[in-house]
Amino acid sequence: MNTLANTLFGNLISFIRRILFCILSVGPIPNHVAFILDGNRRFAKKLNLPEGMGHRVGFQSLISVLRYCFDLGVKYVSVYAFSIDNFKRKPEEVQSIMDLMVEKFNEMVEEESIVYQYSVRVYIIGNLSLLSDNVRLAAEKVMKATSSNNKSNLIICLAYTSTDEIVHATQESCDDKWAKIQSSIDGEMMEGKREGCFVIKVADIERRMYMGVAPDPDILVRTSGETRLSNFLLWQTSNCMLYSPRALWPEIGFLHIAWAFLEFQRTYPYLEKKRKEL
Amino acid sequence: MGSHGPIIACFSGLASLLKFRLAATSNADGAKFPEGLKRELMPKHVAIIMDGNRRWAKNRGLPVQLGHKAGEEVMKRIAVKCSELGVKVLTVFAFSTENWVRPQEEVGFLMKLFEQVIQTDFNDFIRHDMQISIIGDKSRLPKSLQSLITTAEESSKSNKGMRLFIALNYSGRYDITQATKKIASKVRDGILSAQDIDEGTFDQHLETSKIDFPNPDLLIRTSGELRLSNFMLWQIAYTELLFVEKLFPEFNEGDLLEALRSFQRRQRRYGGTQVY
Numbered sequence: 310m311n312t313l314a315n316t317l318f319g320n321l322i323s324f325i326r327r328i329l330f331c332i333l334s335v336g337p338i339p340n341h342v343a344f345i346l347d348g349n350r351r352f353a354k355k356l357n358l359p360e361g362m363g364h365r366v367g368f369q370s371l372i373s374v375l376r377y378c379f380d381l382g383v384k385y386v387s388v389y390a391f392s393i394d395n396f397k398r399k400p401e402e403v404q405s406i407m408d409l410m411v412e413k414f415n416e417m418v419e420e421e422s423i424v425y426q427y428s429v430r431v432y433i434i435g436n437l438s439l440l441s442d443n444v445r446l447a448a449e450k451v452m453k454a455t456s457s458n459n460k461s462n463l464i465i466c467l468a469y470t471s472t473d474e475i476v477h478a479t480q481e482s483c484d485d486k487w488a489k490i491q492s493s494i495d496g497e498m499m500e501g502k503r504e505g506c507f508v509i510k511v512a513d514i515e516r517r518m519y520m521g522v523a524p525d526p527d528i529l530v531r532t533s534g535e536t537r538l539s540n541f542l543l544w545q546t547s548n549c550m551l552y553s554p555r556a557l558w559p560e561i562g563f564l565h566i567a568w569a570f571l572e573f574q575r576t577y578p579y580l581e582k583k584r585k586e587l
Numbered sequence: 588m589g590s591h592g593p594i595i596a597c598f599s600g601l602a603s604l605l606k607f608r609l610a611a612t613s614n615a616d617g618a619k620f621p622e623g624l625k626r627e628l629m630p631k632h633v634a635i636i637m638d639g640n641r642r643w644a645k646n647r648g649l650p651v652q653l654g655h656k657a658g659e660e661v662m663k664r665i666a667v668k669c670s671e672l673g674v675k676v677l678t679v680f681a682f683s684t685e686n687w688v689r690p691q692e693e694v695g696f697l698m699k700l701f702e703q704v705i706q707t708d709f710n711d712f713i714r715h716d717m718q719i720s721i722i723g724d725k726s727r728l729p730k731s732l733q734s735l736i737t738t739a740e741e742s743s744k745s746n747k748g749m750r751l752f753i754a755l756n757y758s759g760r761y762d763i764t765q766a767t768k769k770i771a772s773k774v775r776d777g778i779l780s781a782q783d784i785d786e787g788t789f790d791q792h793l794e795t796s797k798i799d800f801p802n803p804d805l806l807i808r809t810s811g812e813l814r815l816s817n818f819m820l821w822q823i824a825y826t827e828l829l830f831v832e833k834l835f836p837e838f839n840e841g842d843l844l845e846a847l848r849s850f851q852r853r854q855r856r857y858g859g860t861q862v863y
Contacts, residue, residue, distance in 0.1 A: 394858025472786045472824060479767050479789075483774045483781040490775070509771040511764050539858060540824040547759055547817040551828070572813070586688040 329567045333381060336574035339527035341385035342378055343549075345541055346371065348533030348557030355557070361405040366559040368413060372423055377566045379427045379461050385523045387464040389541045393436060393473055407444050410467070414447040418454040428460035434519035435469030436477065464523055471543035478517040482509050485517075520545055528573050530565075532558040548583075550576060621672070621844050628851040630804035632676040633669055634826070636818050637662060639810030639834030646834075652696045657836035659700060663708055668840050670715050670749040672847070676800050678752040680818050684724065684761050698729050701755065705735045709743075716748030722794040723757030724765075750798055757794070759820030766792035766821075795822055802826065805850045807843075809835040827853050 346367055353363030371388065378386050390410070396403060417424045417431060424431060433448040440448070448467065486509060515521060525545045531537075534555040538546065552569045554561070620626055637658055644654030662679055669677045682697060712719060721736045728736075736755075769792045773779040779788070795801035803819065803826045811832045815823070829846050831838065 392858045397857075397859040470824075472789070472821060475763060475767075475821070476784055476786055476789065479770060480781045480784050482767075483771055483784070486771070487774065487781065509767060511760070514764075514767060535853075536828040536830070537826060537855075538824060538828075543820040543824055544760065544763065547815060547820055549814060551813045551815070551830075576812075583685070 326563050329563070330381070333567060333570050333574075336570075337577050338382045339570065339573050340383070341387065341524055341526040341528075342383050342569075343387040343389075343526040343529045343542055343546070344371075344374065345389045345529070345531035345539065346558045347531055347535055349559060351533060352557040352559040360402065361409075363559065364406055364409055368409065370559045370561055374561060374566065375423055375427075375429075375463065377563055379429070381566075381570070383461070385462045385464065385526075387466060387520070387523065387526060387542070389469070389539075390465050391435075391467045391469070392540060393439065393468055393470045394540065396439070396468075407441065411444055411447045414451045417451050424451075424455055424458070424463070428458040429455060430458040430462045431455045432462065432464045432522050433467050434464060434522070435467045436473055437468060439468040462523060464520070466519075466541070469519065470540040471538075472540055474519050475514070475544060477519070478514045479509075481517045482513045485513075515544075518544065525549065528552060528569050530554070530569055532556055532561055532565075548580070623848050624672075624844065625851060626673065629673050629847065630827075630850055631674070631800040632678070632803045632805075633674050634678040634680070634803035634806045634819060634823070635665070636680045636806070636808040636816065637835045638808055638812055638816075640836060642810060643834040643836040651693055652700075654836060655697060655700055659704060659708070661836055661838055663711065664840065665838070665843055666712060666717070666749075666751055667715055668843055670717060674749055676750040676752065676798060676803075678722075678754060678795075678803065678819070680754045680757070680816075682723070682755045682757070683817060684756055684758040685817060687727075698732055702729075702732050702735055705732075705739050709739050712751060713743050713746065716746045717743060717751045718746045718748065719743045719751050719753070721753050721755050722762075723755045724761060725756065727756050752795070754818070758817040759815070759822075760817055762794050762819070763789075763821050765794070789821060793821060795819075805829060805846070807831060807846050809833055809838050825855070825857055827855065 349363035349367040350360075351363075352358075352366060353360060358366070375386060391406060395406075414433075416422055419425075423429065431451050433452055437445050437448065444467075520542065525547075526542065526549050528550045529538075529542065529546050529552070531539075531551075531553045534553060536551070536553045542549075550569075550573055552572065554565045554568075556562075556565060640654035640658035641651045642654075643657060644651045662681075666677055666679075681701065686697075687694060709719060719739050721740065725733055725736060766789050770779065770784060770788055774781055774784075790796060790801065793801070802822045802824070806815075806818070806823055806826045807829045808815075809831045811830065813830055815828075827850055829849060831842060831846065833842060
């Protein structure tokens, strides 16, 4: 009797999901959705799981969320996997997260993974020089292996903060312009033209941001009820819809995604109007 | 109606005097701190996106200009209240770099409104010992407004009370860009090397530099819109965001206290470990 009830309930959920899916597919779908995966540790504590299990469960949630997003037609999904600020945590926790990353990056290049099912190009971005060699190598391996995938994109922000990204982009722009000036001196360029060469434009900075591989996000979701950006995508979320459901990251489900998309579709006409005005 | 005039004037004068006395009392001894709020947990820097003036006016069938006027009254009250509660810095988003696309009439009205605010209301702020600064690209504002701004900033420079930043023709991207250009010029002129650029360099070149608490602890946005709309971006990296359904002209002191209570309940970890 119990099994029958479970089956019926399962079928009902599937049915509701299919209906929501159809409703959502009628309206505009966000091109890029970003996630701050907050609440893994609180989830583990809530369920009395051993420390570190929260992040493992969180990874399973990420796979489900990626499926929902890619099935609905989202082209870019970004996740705040590890902030530069997170290095402040206990060394054992940092190590266990890094070990989990390496394990999952290696799994991603296997054929049964979601990366191949959805032809996902994986980017791992951030101040990667702060990572230990094995993590950086695993990251480079998965980026290389997926570089010719072209249906969707997963951007994993690792050792990332927005302020670090902006500083880094500015440094690179300055270095680049300085090199131009040096070569112009060698080529004896006129004073005025050299001056013009060194003007740094917004486009120069944006091109050098780690997140330059993707357009600005349309929705930023932060789970666990905290409503702050924690130094994630500050530049890129200037006009982005912010959503902060109470659910902890491992508790996130299709309904949360559906709600976020419906809210996005509700405000879409106003945003489009603003975009055209500018 | 005519004979009631003087009586009404008398009462309203009395009411103002009473309000002034009450304010003075809570300022003087500080004992009357609102219930549910802890003085030591007060945010040092509060920022407000004052959204909803136009919708408020439209809902009442009024011209949008009256919505902005109503919003201005609220802004004054909130600024004074924040000052009384011991907030050190208040930043309000009055006009974005993206607002120039609004109808010419409305933009013109707003510029005149800002001039009027500076000429009359700023005296109230200065009486509360506030230090006033305008952040944003002032060069695009009408010349008359620019000179009023300079006068207001000069005359409040040595005040010791709350710092009031009014963001006029401002946006977060504009701020980061102008800081970047300044830094790049220093690199070009050999004052700074590219390798020396760090987050502190940016802190020193943004429009909120040179103050004790440049980064908001709490950002309130009214009217239910869930976005930053290109307000401060660098500075709000760790800011607690609070989205309020009410339109700005409806936002009252009670709502401000509620927002502050909500802020004081939050747990800020800055990416580190939380003590459970």
